Amino acid sequence: MLGLSLREVSAALKQGQVSPMELCQKCLSLIKETKFLNAYITVEEERALKQAEESEKRYEKGQALGILDGIPIAVKDNFSTAGIETTCASNMLKGYIPPYNATVVQKLLDQGAVLLGKTNLDEFAMGSGSTDGIFGPVRNPWSYSKQYREKKKQSHHRADEDSDWLITGGSSGGSAAAVSAFTCFAALGSDTGGSTRNPAALCGLVGLKPTYGLISRYGLIPLVNSMDVPGILTRCVEDAAIVLGILAGHDPKDSTTAQDPVGPFTLPILRDVGKLCIGIPKEYSAPGLSSEVQAFWSKAADLFASKGAKVVEVSLPHTSYSIVCYHVLCTAEVASNMARFDGLEYGHRCNVNVSTEAMYAATRREGFNDVVRGRILSGNFFLLKENYDDYFVKAQKVRRLIANDFVKVFNSGVDVLLTPTTLSNAVPYLEFIKEDNRTRSARDDIFTQSVNMAGLPAVNVPMALSSQGLPIGLQLIGRAFSDQQLLTVAKWFEEQVQFPVIQLQELMDSCQTFSQHKKLASVSLKR
Amino acid sequence: MWRRTLRAALRAGLSPGTTGAVAEARAARVGSSRFAGSDSGKAEGPSPGGRVSAELIEHLERLALVDFRNREGVARLQAAIEFAGQLRAVDTDGVVPMESVLEDRCLYLRADDVVEDSCVEALLQNSQWTVEEYFVAPPGNITLPKQSEQDPVTES
Amino acid sequence: MAAPILRCARAGRCWSLGSRPRRTRALFAEPVPGRVREQSSAALQEPRPGAHEWAAVVGLEIHAQISSNSKLFSGSQVSFLAPPNSSVSFFDASLPGTLPVLNRRCVKAAVMTGLALNCTVNKKSLFDRKHYFYADLPAGYQITQQRLPIAVNGCLTYSLSVGAHWSPSATKTVRIKQIQLEQDSGKSLHDDTRSQTLIDLNRAGVGLMEVVMEPDMSCGAEAATAVRELQLILRALGTSQANMAEGQLRVDANVSVHHPGEPLGVRTEVKNLNSIRFLAKAIDYEIQRQIEELRNGGKILNETRAFDEKLGCTVSMRDKEGKQDYRFMPEPNLPPLILYDAESLPTAADPQQVVNIDWIRERLPELPSVTRGRLVEQYGILPEHSFALLNEDGLLEFFQTVMKETRAEPKKVIGWILSTFLGYLKQRNLAVSESPISPSSLAELLSLVDSKVISLPAAKQVFEELWQNQGKTTGQIIQEKKLELLQNQxxxxxxxxxxxxxxxxxxxxxxxxxxxxxxxxxxxxxxxxxxxxxxxxxxxxxxxxxx
Missing domain, CATH: 1.10.10 (Arc Repressor Mutant, subunit A)
Incomplete structure (x- = not known):
């Protein structure tokens, strides 16, 4: 049951095959049993059950609110949730209970979704591994999959279960792990430089980054206001489209949302692939790209071509500068956005009381980790009067060049760009932490962050398993506000590649959680 | 055909493939974790703020109210500055800075209605220190003591 | 509080005699001969041989609180004297994840003010963040308009009086550099006994218009008059109540001195000026202080000084060591503000989303300068009378009510109002609104004088009685005191x-x-x-x- 798609389980709820309460309880049990994944920071058991109960009543009366009614979901812990602790995995906000719901959270709740809890992340969403939060790193469920384990045995690696686990990618790793391990049917992440698409690729999920301005950011605790978007993580493309349909639209509380009407986001079946033009940016053959990913990328391009699509090489000449550009703009905005954390109105407050400045300094020293503090200092450097033009304005100019690259390409007839999402499959945690956060982020975000700078929609679609038995995903990028078209292509692609379901049977069996449904994971995704 | 070009690019060994002489000079640098300073033909002399002076450290710490804590922090800033220096290689003559992808949109205007009632309890609840209905701050904005007066910088 | 009538010769000692290296000389009217010795910068006089002349330069930064129901970027109420933190939204308290949404009324107010001050209203303006840490600034930055404000390049004309009478022979103009929209900060109440500061955020986020006046003024009286005129304009427009005592109008002065013909001196910023009177006083004090400092061989520091009302002097504010850098950055959550005019108005526009400059210009309320002209024409009074009428809060309305109800001539009424009535008010330190005599009573009294029922001296007596406010009507008093004129030939x-x-x-x-x-x-x-x-x-x- 937990392995079904949103549409399927919603139908099951409607037909009474399962009740919202049952569904909720199953998910909550599974969360408990998969606690070692460290995907959740807060689990709201009582609240979730109450919501499920109310949903059940509605179903009984035949008054379901919509397709999401009664569906368990999870939300990344940088979205404000009224009455539920929202920490951003930072000491600065430990114990902070927002008095309001983020617009996206409210929209989901208004549709009757059941909020199971808040998921783990890198502190303040800064990172590409979900390893740098105060609640510890998130483990990739694929570390425990049959597919991965078998490959490991084959290559005669020590099956050291506990210390060899893999990262989820980040920074929305908690949400990715939650969806990947079947504890919920959809999860909200955020995407500033790839934070939704990256963990989606490493955890074998669909990770959608919508167009900037399509979904409200009100209530999303910001990293980079001019690039952040709420991201959607699901197990199939259609589910992502369903959630997008609910979340998209103008929000008077967010002045950066488009005022034009949006939608609908129902996905037609892509019948005429021949009319499609797929662009392959040549600059995305970056150093560090694993040969496996390259091969899959090539294979995917082949696939499109074989079905009649026009596949062309394109150029995004300023790609090589996107990391640097992102680095400057991101740290500058971070420096600004973090200025509000001073302990006075909310959040952590130190015990120093000599003066306001001393209190602020001590609070911020205690509240932020090294990564955050480092970015604040760098950002302030770039914003200094004497540096502003040379760094910040310069980066803004480069941003325009990067955005223009995409505009030119799309104007030349390309519908969708096809690129890798990550350099390789998920790596073991111990290997990952050998380098510092900024180095990693700079490297891992390479395929994803220029999309944020241009504000375009992009989606990761899981394609196949690597030789290690781990997911490899590819990224599709579309024109601004062409999210529906993008997802239509993504859905077609997903259907073609038939990415395998994660096999967590052993894990489940050893947990002995389910009374009725023991054999979950071998259910293939039906249409 | 795209196929041949892609394979060629892949075989050519992972160069970023940007056109132009300038780009070629930077070819090996993309995505790498080496942060060498810029040395392309477009360099304009010593990088501004290239070396992180004690004065700069103090200035930043005061403006940001975040401390470097140790030499590693300073090294991190140094690396960040050098990394950012790579931007100088890009020719941006005549390019208008892009602040936001929304520059062609108009700002939404809200009617002058009072829509938020008093939520003083909700606000005060999250604060660690309140007196009656006020937030409480320490006295004044006394400047932080100078570096020399503080505790010596500790190793991490 | 009665507003002071500003007299240049008495209140301010105006320092700049001789030429100033400024382009504004052309805007100054020719001085009335024989009376200008102490008038600021009006005449092109050669420095007296042997005398060490000084010229002072004063610029102003004025913050006017916008008169609106809700705040600039949030829907919480703009309230005065509300219980602490009772009109604070989540955005005002800088709760993470909250975002600014611009109030249309504030935009309109800024456009109106810009038009009234002859500014160019920018059809596109931008918002920025200005970063600094202070307990009353919850976000650690203020949203303002530094790069491209909503209005620029205007001017304000004001008239100085010379000598003892209100004869506005010196018309001055001060250039308005720009008008920008920005957020107000909260309030800190210092509790020294418990060594803590109490923070009230009711004011945080209230809309402000910052009006920057170029350093075209040269003494306290000029600055004070300019501010007074701005106050009248803002009130006539209804864009700000501009009450200094209540903090709705805050003025910071930039003051420097130099020898005529030489470059400008180092300037200081004088803050904490809570009334027009203190404004003039503080500026003059600061000018004097700088002159003496320089005469004694000292240097002027580029610093901020506060005006101490009790001591009547400016005091150096404990300045931060090290330079301040606001690290301005564009506000990413607010796209550009676009204003339209009749030509550029989009056809299918949502009226709620569109601010039309031309539409606003056509409906601008009557400005004080126009009102004054109209009064002179309508009632045949002298220009200085009209100045005096507008200069006192409520006096114009009082006069106009009396005029409506009396048969006496305007010239007679004006005389009564400006000397007798105003005199009584000033003596007792009362505002027009606190007058014990109503306009109707005065109107009646003046009618009786006009129809010769009582004599002028008798009327004065009646006035005195009425002022005592013992509930008697004019008629009663006249009867009691047997004040009617003997009519019987x-x-x-x-x-x-x-x-x-x-x-x-x-x-x-x-x-x-x-x-x-x-x-x-x-x-x-x-x-x-x-x-x-x-x-x-x-x-x-x-x-x-x-x-």
């Missing part, structure tokens, strides 16, 4: 006859040609009538009888 003639009969010597004197004695006789008749006879009529009768 025969009665008057009899009394005159009687007086003449009693004073044969005086009669003789008059017949001999001594006219002065006539006045004495008039006086006697008046006394005989207990002041109830019109002196002019007495004179007529006596003269007739003496022939």
């Amino acid at each position: 025969e009665e008057l003639e009899e009394i005159c006859q009687a007086v003449l009969a009693e004073h044969p010597q005086e009669v003789m004197a008059v017949k001999k040609g001594n006219q002065k004695v006539v006045n004495k006789l008039i006086g006697m008749v008046r006394r005989a009538t207990e002041g109830r006879a019109d002196p002019i009529r007495i004179k007529q009768i006596l003269e007739k009888q003496l022939q």
